[in-house]
Amino acid sequence: MAARIGVVQFPGSNCELDVIEAVRLIGGDAEILWHGDAELQGVDAVVVPGGFAHGDYLRPGAIARFSPVMSAVVEFAGQGGPVVGICNGFQVLTEAGLLPGALQKNRGLKFLCAPAELRVDSTNSVLTSAATKGSVLRVPINHFEGNYTCSPETLAELRDGDRVVLRYVDNPNGSVDDIAGITNGGGNVVGLMPHPERAISALLGSADGLPLLRSLLDAASVSV
Amino acid sequence: MIFMLFSVQVEVSLRDGVADPQGATIERSLPHLGFDGVRGVRVGKSIRFEVESADETAAQAEVDDLCRRFLTNPVIEDATITLTAVDAASARG
Amino acid sequence: MIFMLFSVQVEVSLRDGVADPQGATIERSLPHLGFDGVRGVRVGKSIRFEVESADETAAQAEVDDLCRRFLTNPVIEDATITLTAVDAASARG
Amino acid sequence: MTDADATPIHRALGLTDTELHEIVEILGREPNRLELSMYSVMWSEHCSYKSSRIHLKRLPTTGEGVLVGPGENAGVMDVGDGIAAAIRIESHNHPSFIEPYQGAATGAGGILRDIFTMGARPIALMDPLRFGPLDDPRSRWVAEGVVSGISGYGNSVGVPTVGGEVVFDECYKGNPLVNVLCLGILPVERLVLAKATGTGNLAVLLGSATGRDGIGGVSVLASAGFDEGSEDKRPAVQVGDPFEEKRLIEACLALLDASLVVGIQDLGGAGLTCAASETASNGGMGMDFDVAAVPRRELGMEPFEVMTSESQERMLAIVTPGDLPEVLRLCEKWEVLATVVGKVTDPDEHGVGALRIVDGFGGAVLADVPASSLHDAAPLYERPMAAPADLAERQANGPAAPTRDEATDALLGLLYDTTWVSSQYDHQLFLNTVEGPGGDAVVLRLKHPTTGADTGRGLALTTDGNHRWCAVNPRLGTAMTLAESILNLACVGARPIAVVNCLNFGNPEHPEVMWQLSETVDGLAEACSAFALPVIGGNVSLYNESRGIDIDPTPVIGLLGMVDELTQRPPGVTMAQGDRLVLLGDDLTGPTPSLAGSAVAWATGAKGGQLPPFDAQAHTRVVGLVRALVNEGGLSGVHDASSGGLGVALAEMSVRSGVGVNVNCMPGTAQLFTEAPSRVVVAVAPAGLAGLLAAAAAAGVPAVELGAAEGDRFLVAGAGELIDVAVVDLTATWRDRLPDALGAGTTQA
Ligand SMILES: Nc1ncnc2c1ncn2[C@@H]1O[C@H](COP(=O)(O)OP(=O)(O)O)[C@@H](O)[C@H]1O
Numbered sequence A: 001m002a003a004r005i006g007v008v009q010f011p012g013s014n015c016e017l018d019v020i021e022a023v024r025l026i027g028g029d030a031e032i033l034w035h036g037d038a039e040l041q042g043v044d045a046v047v048v049p050g051g052f053a054h055g056d057y058l059r060p061g062a063i064a065r066f067s068p069v070m071s072a073v074v075e076f077a078g079q080g081g082p083v084v085g086i087c088n089g090f091q092v093l094t095e096a097g098l099l100p101g102a103l104q105k106n107r108g109l110k111f112l113c114a115p116a117e118l119r120v121d122s123t124n125s126v127l128t129s130a131a132t133k134g135s136v137l138r139v140p141i142n143h144f145e146g147n148y149t150c151s152p153e154t155l156a157e158l159r160d161g162d163r164v165v166l167r168y169v170d171n172p173n174g175s176v177d178d179i180a181g182i183t184n185g186g187g188n189v190v191g192l193m194p195h196p197e198r199a200i201s202a203l204l205g206s207a208d209g210l211p212l213l214r215s216l217l218d219a220a221s222v223s224v
Numbered sequence B, C: 001m002i003f004m005l006f007s008v009q010v011e012v013s014l015r016d017g018v019a020d021p022q023g024a025t026i027e028r029s030l031p032h033l034g035f036d037g038v039r040g041v042r043v044g045k046s047i048r049f050e051v052e053s054a055d056e057t058a059a060q061a062e063v064d065d066l067c068r069r070f071l072t073n074p075v076i077e078d079a080t081i082t083l084t085a086v087d088a089a090s091a092r093g
Numbered sequence D: 001m002t003d004a005d006a007t008p009i010h011r012a013l014g015l016t017d018t019e020l021h022e023i024v025e026i027l028g029r030e031p032n033r034l035e036l037s038m039y040s041v042m043w044s045e046h047c048s049y050k051s052s053r054i055h056l057k058r059l060p061t062t063g064e065g066v067l068v069g070p071g072e073n074a075g076v077m078d079v080g081d082g083i084a085a086a087i088r089i090e091s092h093n094h095p096s097f098i099e100p101y102q103g104a105a106t107g108a109g110g111i112l113r114d115i116f117t118m119g120a121r122p123i124a125l126m127d128p129l130r131f132g133p134l135d136d137p138r139s140r141w142v143a144e145g146v147v148s149g150i151s152g153y154g155n156s157v158g159v160p161t162v163g164g165e166v167v168f169d170e171c172y173k174g175n176p177l178v179n180v181l182c183l184g185i186l187p188v189e190r191l192v193l194a195k196a197t198g199t200g201n202l203a204v205l206l207g208s209a210t211g212r213d214g215i216g217g218v219s220v221l222a223s224a225g226f227d228e229g230s231e232d233k234r235p236a237v238q239v240g241d242p243f244e245e246k247r248l249i250e251a252c253l254a255l256l257d258a259s260l261v262v263g264i265q266d267l268g269g270a271g272l273t274c275a276a277s278e279t280a281s282n283g284g285m286g287m288d289f290d291v292a293a294v295p296r297r298e299l300g301m302e303p304f305e306v307m308t309s310e311s312q313e314r315m316l317a318i319v320t321p322g323d324l325p326e327v328l329r330l331c332e333k334w335e336v337l338a339t340v341v342g343k344v345t346d347p348d349e350h351g352v353g354a355l356r357i358v359d360g361f362g363g364a365v366l367a368d369v370p371a372s373s374l375h376d377a378a379p380l381y382e383r384p385m386a387a388p389a390d391l392a393e394r395q396a397n398g399p400a401a402p403t404r405d406e407a408t409d410a411l412l413g414l415l416y417d418t419t420w421v422s423s424q425y426d427h428q429l430f431l432n433t434v435e436g437p438g439g440d441a442v443v444l445r446l447k448h449p450t451t452g453a454d455t456g457r458g459l460a461l462t463t464d465g466n467h468r469w470c471a472v473n474p475r476l477g478t479a480m481t482l483a484e485s486i487l488n489l490a491c492v493g494a495r496p497i498a499v500v501n502c503l504n505f506g507n508p509e510h511p512e513v514m515w516q517l518s519e520t521v522d523g524l525a526e527a528c529s530a531f532a533l534p535v536i537g538g539n540v541s542l543y544n545e546s547r548g549i550d551i552d553p554t555p556v557i558g559l560l561g562m563v564d565e566l567t568q569r570p571p572g573v574t575m576a577q578g579d580r581l582v583l584l585g586d587d588l589t590g591p592t593p594s595l596a597g598s599a600v601a602w603a604t605g606a607k608g609g610q611l612p613p614f615d616a617q618a619h620t621r622v623v624g625l626v627r628a629l630v631n632e633g634g635l636s637g638v639h640d641a642s643s644g645g646l647g648v649a650l651a652e653m654s655v656r657s658g659v660g661v662n663v664n665c666m667p668g669t670a671q672l673f674t675e676a677p678s679r680v681v682v683a684v685a686p687a688g689l690a691g692l693l694a695a696a697a698a699a700g701v702p703a704v705e706l707g708a709a710e711g712d713r714f715l716v717a718g719a720g721e722l723i724d725v726a727v728v729d730l731t732a733t734w735r736d737r738l739p740d741a742l743g744a745g746t747t748q749a
């Protein structure tokens, strides 16, 4: 039986179907988890996808983190369940306290939709376990608020704990320490600004998101 | 129970030491527009609303809580709250 | 010529009657977060900076102009300006 | 509009005395103020096309695959596999001048609603934009705000903006053009039209509460030019809410999927008046409309304000009473406000349905007009037209070609990279974008809208306008614009299937403008017939003028095409070290070509002359050859020579690939900068050269080997050196122009 990935849908989410398409492409099962349900329907992993949950009004993720589904996601993460937040999903996970730090407006104060090169700096996470440490992946970014910010103490913890999983080769948004993606202490919760689901085939310009998505599917399969 | 109406302004600003890309961008572009001598630009939010509460203490407590849990992200933001009682006559208006 | 330093706060708010989708969305979500009795939420910007000018009148004129030409679009926004002279000692600080 | 005002109310509302007289004829009595304001918005230029309608009739609108032509919210084509494509283009020019961010944002919002009204999921936006010159601060402010507005709205609403145009010209200084095109897809069987049928059915208003936004906007903003005095009209600005629109899209598509909707119409210009009367009259019915039931954002609104407000993000759905509970449940899920505001009523014995505005069902009747009269009885003007008096003189006065010494600077002056704009737009959402912004045309994977199944085919899109050509000769210029669009599609391996157009013109009360419009329509009609393409929709934007000066005529063409087998990315605007460069469509042996209407001529203010000749049959041969070559897969790069001619085409291939160019057969600068149609540069590996030239010969297409892609300099020579510049310098000029001018981040968001 294929691992089942639940993809959270808030009003205003927009990458949920793309994530589902990408997961299916690599042989996983994927389904929508409606934000108003407090149940995860027994999925093996959760993706909080990109988009503009609740319009990103007030702050990205500020309203979304109060949705019933998020209590269930927090509980699932606490039990070691794999949870990945992509772009807006990363913002939601930081607001929900599952990941430290915050995402501010890009340094250049512009929305940026562009290819980015990411270096895999740690494979100790559910999103990077199947990638090669030190390898460079071409994966698009698509955000206005992707400028990762945290306190010096948090940064030290992230570094010391090998928790910065992806770094930009050429920092596009001003993120501290070129951070593109981080994980929690357990390696089971990952947030990243780039969109691996957009890099799944040469026809679309890159297939470099596949090792990341495969890592997640592997992690999800463990619990199947 | 009688409720009182308060008019509230919350100024949400970035905490000291947190970089402010918006402020920096405005500051950088000002000389090109012919504005000199402006510095230290910081951009925050101003959120205004009215709240009904039993009394000023209760209102203040509710707004404090609202700011801490929702209106700010304490990792990077601070809130300054200004609370003003609205008299009943104007409240009906 | 001696210049004075002023600390300025500009509150940029949407003009009356102009829709404020952000404020409306925040207001709609509050009951779900357990906050009742809050209404009329309007979201604006708060911009703080310091400006050096010959005197208060000149400073006020410059900030007025800055608001009109750059910080707001008068078509949909109003600015409320608060100007405070900063004494020289603290200005150096 | 106070009673003390000396101007009669109808004139203040923009109605002429004759128009008032007609209203009295229709009603058999004097209209009241509510009725008058309803007629005034519906009979405005924006809603009634009163100046352009008689001309638009000349466009060919039928053809293979056309499911819905002009007259509905969007045109719809059958694209196979049970899928239909809905497409529409619209302008938001005047609002964008006044409030660039919101003007552009609400323009995007409006066109999206036109698409999902048809039952289609919007999958792509395109934004052909035209601004004043970059050295004008106000134009920079407008450009920055417009791009931020489209970015802010389009990204957030979750529809990728996959392409568009960015043009700067003096003529747009006081009147920018912000056109937006939207493409959607739907299962053929889900197609719905804006129709109210079934007596007793309910009209349900979905979406935002109604405020005083844009009251009088249609008549005041869209139907009169403006200059310094514009400030008076300012409170009419609308604010967009992409989050509301996103929920509205999801809710409406959910209603349609569940077959809960009899008819549906978006609220655009003329707001509720338009939606209520249009659905009723399209269904041959009447409607009782309860103005008191409309949820409001502001206190104290008058019925006429509610009925003409242009508050954004609203839809009117016609549903059966039995389905109402399920409709309300789905709307609640998506947090979309839904309110019953109307009831469909029977027409009278003559088949005329009445639109009655009531204060509560069964309450006072505030207005009572034949629903169809608001549309069908709208005035139709045959406005005077005249060719410009100095036409012959202008035509005789062609531009001179740049000298050898001027050539390098002339080329550098024409280059700019539009990535500054397109990188602010999500152009990849939905995983369809195979070729996005920056290519000759957009290519999107075609997946089934509900099952997601990949068809292995692609949709292609392009928007094109050329005000320079059309200023020189509106008729031929428009035909050449369509031809260029077709060639753009060929460069990505696509064949065209349908045309939409946005006609941006000056003041229709100027006879010269009406002549331009008429010529344009004829040029488009002729070209559509020549290429067997139907026009399935469009929009007309008039009064684009400032201080009495009209913009150059600017028809913008949107072209939809198909890629029949989408297995690889098109070669793109690029080339590889060592490639041979070949020009197709011209062998450079003809007489010295005209530079009339070219970018290089415009840069020196030379706006006369006669356009280079255009031969539709020769064009068709080039298009067929290029499409075949692209689909065979042997090219390493391809780019048509359009704005800036061959010089700019080669330079763009060079900067995009980082490879130099060595061309040594250029007879002169005229050949380099002419914008003669039907010319394409292709890059091939040396081994492919002979085959390529043979294919051109077999297709009857003139061709010439230009030289090589090599080194790190951009060298063009012929009988002597024309251009010599390092690729790094060429690249810096190209890449930095927009960031340098517009670079500071947005403060308008
Ligand atoms: N230039 C044109 N060519 C063809 N059809 C046009 C043109 N301009 C407008 N139309 C058609 O007229 C109809 C009404 O347009 P419009 O009033 O702008 O629609 P809406 O009510 O949605 O704003 C549309 O179907 C549109 O496609």
Ligand SMILES: [Mg+2]
Binding pocket: D072, D073, D114, D266, D268
């Ligand atoms: Mg419409």
